[in-house]
Amino acid sequence: MVATDEELVARSMDGDVDSFNQLVLRWERPIYALAYRVIGRDEDARDVAQETFLRAFRALPGFKGQAKFSSWLYRIALNLCRDWIRRKKRTPVVDMPEGVDVAELAAEQGPVESIEDLVARHEMSRIVAAGMKLLPEEQRTAIVLKEYHGLTFQEIADLQGCPLSTVKTRLYQGLTVLRRHLESQGMTREEFKK
Amino acid sequence: MFRCDDKQTLISYVYGEIDHDTRQAVDAHLASCHACAAEVTALGDVRSDIGLWVPPDVELDFTIVKKSQLPASNVLRPARWWTAVPAWAQAAAAILVLAAGAGIANLRVTSTAEGFSVSTGWMTPAVSAPAVGEANGPRVAGTSDELKVQLAALEQKLREEIRSTREQDTRAAARTTVDEATIRRVQQLIAASEQRNERELAMRFVEFTRDMNMQRRADLQNIGRGMVNYEDQLQRQRQTINNLIRVSATPQP
8 A cells, every 4th residue: 555645744753764765756756846846957857856855855844734745745846947037037948858758759659650740849949948938937837837737726826825816817817928929930730630 | 008119018018918898908919919929929939949949968966965974984893893803812811710710719629539629719728738739630710810910921912813804803893985986986986987978979969960061052053053054054055056057057158
């Protein structure tokens, strides 16, 4: 039987490092993906993810369990991302990592996908990444949390420290900008389906 | 009642976080408002496209390690160092302990024609004269000073042996740790390099295919344009020939 986050947190607070490492194993990829999509750099996203777990481990005695463990991790990671963006004072770079996507996408799609489809998917991914780069940090973060991590409006509002209505506005504006960007690139859904 | 400018309700509808009554109101509005219906469809398509952006599949393997769990590469003494001491040295140590005990007790072992006799310094000798012992057989135990010198030499030799054994073990342990770390690192580098090469090859293959396709399309377009030009020329030639035939057929005055 798989232990829940809450059970593992309780054991970790009793000094069981292995339990905390199970939590790390469970959440390292979502946290890395969050950092990567917010700040857009592989190496820095790794650093942010690693630092997130270190801080969580150190702050574990102060974790009272009011929020979910994952929400707590997301909050730490987002604060680190925000620090990174402020410290670097630069727009996130969301270029596709060199030479990664095609092979991975091919593996994901299986042998039935033609090379043309593969290229189109790769191109689409690159265009989406470039579109995300255009968004202000708050809109981008709201979209990332909603689309890739499935958080509710309320959870995003709690993480971003803003009203529910602001989250909805950020999502609507962000999606609208992305929509225009995709249309300007001539990559409509119908074209991709061809 | 849903209005077209109520974007917050619209986004709630798109994400499905909406109560039943409001959903019905939006559904009713979308049935009659093509602009809002198109916007909902477009936002849904954008959401699908967003799903195509995947982060790189990197190896993370973060692990929290307690200080006490760190590898003991800096511990110089093997845990069971005494097991590395040679058997002869262990026997010598046992003799040393025995001899030291005998020295403290001032033990004397004498061999006479009547047999061996053992006595301590605090006991009255069973056989009276040392001269008898010297005359009748070899004396096994030396004097106290000789014994002390021998013991000191033996102890010194034993200490040196143990020290050299420890140093050898420490060096061997350090070398083994370094070697393992190096091998692990080299293996990681080789694996990373192979992965990089595979990805690069895949990328180049995709680029090559894309270039080929573009070239093929360009060639087809050129061929198409050439065919059109050729047909135009053919048409003009036909017209010229027809004109010539017509002119030649006309009776000259």
